[in-house]
Amino acid sequence: MLVVMKPQATPEEIQAVCDHIQQLGFRPHPLPGAQRTAIGITGNQGQIDQGNIEELSGVAEVIRVSKPYKLVSRDIKEEDTIIRFPGTNITIGGRDLAMIAGPCSIESREQGFACAEAVAKAGAQFFRGGAYKPRTSPYAFQGLGEEALKIMAEIRDRFGLRIVTEAIDAEALELVAEYADVIQIGARNMQNYSLLRAAGRKRKPVLLKRGLSATLEEFLMAAEYIMSEGNYEVILCERGIRTFTDHTRNTLDLSIVPAVQRLSHLPIIVDPSHGTGKRNKVTPLARAAVAVGADGLIVEVHHQPDKALSDGMQSIYPEQYEQLFHECSQIAEILHRNI
Numbered sequence: 043m044l045v046v047m048k049p050q051a052t053p054e055e056i057q058a059v060c061d062h063i064q065q066l067g068f069r070p071h072p073l074p075g076a077q078r079t080a081i082g083i084t085g086n087q088g089q090i091d092q093g094n095i096e097e098l099s100g101v102a103e104v105i106r107v108s109k110p111y112k113l114v115s116r117d118i119k120e121e122d123t124i125i126r127f128p129g130t131n132i133t134i135g136g137r138d139l140a141m142i143a144g145p146c147s148i149e150s151r152e153q154g155f156a157c158a159e160a161v162a163k164a165g166a167q168f169f170r171g172g173a174y175k176p177r178t179s180p181y182a183f184q185g186l187g188e189e190a191l192k193i194m195a196e197i198r199d200r201f202g203l204r205i206v207t208e209a210i211d212a213e214a215l216e217l218v219a220e221y222a223d224v225i226q227i228g229a230r231n232m233q234n235y236s237l238l239r240a241a242g243r244k245r246k247p248v249l250l251k252r253g254l255s256a257t258l259e260e261f262l263m264a265a266e267y268i269m270s271e272g273n274y275e276v277i278l279c280e281r282g283i284r285t286f287t288d289h290t291r292n293t294l295d296l297s298i299v300p301a302v303q304r305l306s307h308l309p310i311i312v313d314p315s316h317g318t319g320k321r322n323k324v325t326p327l328a329r330a331a332v333a334v335g336a337d338g339l340i341v342e343v344h345h346q347p348d349k350a351l352s353d354g355m356q357s358i359y360p361e362q363y364e365q366l367f368h369e370c371s372q373i374a375e376i377l378h379r380n381i
């Protein structure tokens with residue numbers, strides 16, 4: 043359900059409506075950044091008895107939202123969500139594309155710094171690096187854990203890059219939320235509802251990757267889990283899905299970008315690295331992602347990809363990233379966007 047406030051409603055009136063909703067046993071969600079103040083109401087009892095909300099001072103109208111996803115929907119908030127990073131002019135979801143790059147995993151302080159220096163030089167605003175890795179084999183490199191988080195905190199200080207890193211479980215989430223600027227939830231965890239809820243209780247933006255075989259609706263419902271806990275800063279990420287095709291690791295489904303943008307106000311970025319699994323296909327698909335209207339790119343870059351402990355085959359060299367960056371910024375310009 044959606045309560046639309048009158049344009050002249052005061053903060054006190056908005057608060058009174060939120061309190062009323064809470065007293066009825068539901069959760070009010072006054073979404074930030076919407077021009078008209080709209081308060082989403084969620085509850086788990088099915089049909090919500092709207093009581094006398096309509097009669098409260100400052101309320102313009104009460105609308106039922108019939109879609110299964112509510113807070114992620116443009117029905118609740120028409121304006122695009124723009125995520126801001128305090129103390130910087132970096133945004134995700136605005137006119138500027140978010141360029142996130144770095145190695146799949148942090149392997150050592152030297153390796154992390156070498157990769158960070160390269161992506162900062164190319165112009166990226168965000169550094170990615172895995173501290174906790176969801177590996178197919180339990181015997182493969184699992185990440186350096188908190189040590190990697192500490193290295194990335196140093197990288198933020200040294201290069202001014204915001205840090206994006208994955209939380210694979212509730213335990214990792216606590217540390218990731220402490221050190222990182224953006225909490226990544228990986229494809230394999232897209233339907234780990236308890237982890238989604240826990241991330242929703244953190245007050246840091248969440249980068250949610252699409253599950254390996256998730257439909258658009260399942261993807262949006264996963265974002266809804268995070269938002270239903272009061273964290274409205276969710277970034278969706280297309281990272282390729284499983285198909286019969288075997289010339290790439292996954293099939294990058296770029297058509298989901300305009301599909302998401304039609305239904306949701308949340309930003310959506312693209313990962314051409316996991317989306318293809320092959321170094322020589324990363325830049326072409328990155329260009330396509332920008333052309334299709336993605337709000338940013340997350341790319342695996344390694345200074346020595348042949349020695350990488352994870353995802354070396356799809357990691358591009360620093361020079362290739364510079365070229366990718368240059369080509370993508372030219373495409374972005376045509377769309378009146380900046381990188």
Ligand code: PEP
Nearest residue numbers: 146228229230251281316
């Ligand atoms: C990653 O970003 O390194 C990763 C493991 O991604 P995904 O969850 O999309 O496989």
Ligand code: MN
Nearest residue numbers: 146342352353
């Ligand atoms: Mn990876």
